[in-house]
Amino acid sequence: MFKMGKVSRILGINSQTLYFYERIGLIPPPQRTEAGYRIFNQLDVDRLLKKATRLSLICVLRLKEISLMPQW
Numbered sequence: 001m002f003k004m005g006k007v008s009r010i011l012g013i014n015s016q017t018l019y020f021y022e023r024i025g026l027i028p029p030p031q032r033t034e035a036g037y038r039i040f041n042q043l044d045v046d047r048l049l050k051k052a053t054r055l056s057l058i059c060v061l062r063l064k065e066i067s068l069m070p071q072w
Contacts, residue, residue, distance in 0.1 A: 001039045010045060011052050
């Protein structure tokens with residue numbers, strides 16, 4: 001099981017970004033410990049890595065499209 005800080009380091013993003021993704025429904029709410037800490041299992045982390053990879057690819061493709069526009 002991984003706490004939020006560890007997951008954010010694995011993904012290379014800020015913990016606040018993960019909180020935001022949870023708040024807007026981009027990721028499902030993770031399990032919580034009795035103390036209320038968010039925890040993720042390996043499957044959760046793998047899914048987040050896949051989503052992050054897809055989002056990054058989409059951003060790169062959009063940036064490429066923008067760079068090919070005539071005004072650039």
